[in-house]
Amino acid sequence: MTITRTCCICNAPLHNKRLDAKTCSSSCRSKLFRLNQTKFVLIKFRIPSEVYTDLSIKALFSGNSISDYLAQLVVKQQ
Numbered sequence: 001m002t003i004t005r006t007c008c009i010c011n012a013p014l015h016n017k018r019l020d021a022k023t024c025s026s027s028c029r030s031k032l033f034r035l036n037q038t039k040f041v042l043i044k045f046r047i048p049s050e051v052y053t054d055l056s057i058k059a060l061f062s063g064n065s066i067s068d069y070l071a072q073l074v075v076k077q078q
């Protein structure tokens with residue numbers, strides 16, 4: 001039985017690759033690396049409108065959209 005494994009980025013068949021290879025080439029490998037660097041999670045908040053106003057003012061002053069501003073807050077908590 002032959003199992004054809006494929007590149008997890010471009011789906012090219014992985015021939016003559018190491019058993020633990022996940023990608024066909026160094027460019028796909030670096031794409032995979034970048035994908036693993038940033039993970040996006042969509043979160044919905046239900047907040048009082050005065051908190052929203054406060055957050056949007058802070059976001060405005062920091063030069064970000066409100067979602068970018070919240071994302072930065074979450075990252076800073078870590």
Ligand SMILES: [Zn+2]
Binds near residue numbers: 007011
């Ligand atoms: Zn590939």
